[in-house]
Amino acid sequence: MASPASTQTCGSANPESPAPPDASKLKITHSKTPKPLQPVETLRFGQTFSDHMIVANYDPETGWSAPEIKPHGPITLDPSCSCFQYGGNVFEGMKAYLGPDGKARLFRPDLNMRRLERSCARLALPPIDGDAVLELIQRLVDLERRWIPKESGYSLYLRPTVIATKPGLGVMASDHAMLYILAMPTGPFYRVLKPVALFAVSENVRAWPGGTGGHKIAGNYSPGFLPQQTAAEKGYDHILWLFGDDRRITEAGAMNFFVVVKRDDGDGEFQFDMFDMYHLLSVEGLDLITAPLDGTILPGVTRASCLALAGDPEFQKESSLRLHPQEMVYTMSDLEKWSSEGKFLEALALGTSVIIIPCNKIGYEGKDIVLPGAGLGPVGTALRKKILDIQEGRTEWKGWGVVCP
Structure with a gap:
């Protein structure tokens, strides 16, 4: 069995954190130009993204903004942001699979969310509540269900990311942040499982x-x-x-x-x-x-x-x-x-x-x-x-x- 050091603990990184991104306030802006699905055999890891992504921003005075599902596309940031200058960036990698019952499943997402919380805390980023992020991920998976390939070994890869967005130069922790969540259909990392x-x-x-x-x-x-x-x-x-x-x-x-x-x-x-x-x-x-x-x-x-x-x-x-x-x-x-x-x-x-x-x-x-x-x-x-x-x-x-x- 895994040692106690492997045990993942629940709860957010900081019990006195401000209100997390609130899924009940989620705004949805649908893409006006949905992309056609491509043949699964042409999928390459990290190259094809679904129609939508989730974005929320943290401000030290107002806390986390209402999260938004919006068409996948570029984000705009000041070039002096801390994420560019000092590397204040953390992320997770997880997958949604389509089961034989037609339902989408995530694999042990609680472990990803606890790790996301710890990673944010290690870089002194504004605290994030993993349970709130997981609820947003599930909403995105539900919206993008058509992007989950049915074939075995294929899935919808999810990349929750938190970046430091405090503008201006200065070697200090960022009190501004952006959470964004990307989704992409993907197949086996190696087409042939060879050593x-x-x-x-x-x-x-x-x-x-x-x-x-x-x-x-x-x-x-x-x-x-x-x-x-x-x-x-x-x-x-x-x-x-x-x-x-x-x-x-x-x-x-x-x-x-x-x-x-x-x-x-x-x-x-x-x-x-x-x-x-x-x-x-x-x-x-x-x-x-x-x-x-x-x-x-x-x-x-x-x-x-x-x-x-x-x-x-x-x-x-x-x-x-x-x-x-x-x-x-x-x-x-x-x-x-x-x-x-x-x-x-x-x-x-x-x-x-x-x-x-x-x-x-x-x-x-x-x-x-x-x-x-x-x-x-x-x-x-x-x-x-x-x-x-x-x-x-x-x-x-x-x-x-x-x-x-």
């Missing part, structure tokens, strides 16, 4: 103790663009971020990272087929390992869900897996050792966009750690299938799928 190769780096770091790595902040992402280019030039798909002199494993690109390892004290047995994919002969003795939430790791929704599923007796029975979820510090030396001993079985990258994808190669100090198989192994396959079934409404699971009214 990705990782390039381990320690000369650059994604996050550091006391920093902002545990929050969904825009400034966390652009510093990774140059190392990513370097990795691509060397033939790798993503960065495996290391930290410290002991080369601790943290994250993969902009995703959380898990490994599956045969336990020393377990009796897990497996064999390899002609495609170098392992198959379990017995189900005991597999650790599912990821880095702990120490402030440098983003508390991902997919991450928390995989940890919870892995330790759940009902899921273990359903999947015929007996996993031991572990949040622990582990290093490149550990990966090298487990690989040399034949215990390193799967490496998984997780996130809202990709759900779960396999990693089959890790480049480190001029050598590659090569993992078995040409796709997801038994653990990654079981976790991915279960999460997709919940997201797409084929199964109910502990209230994780929230139906939009």
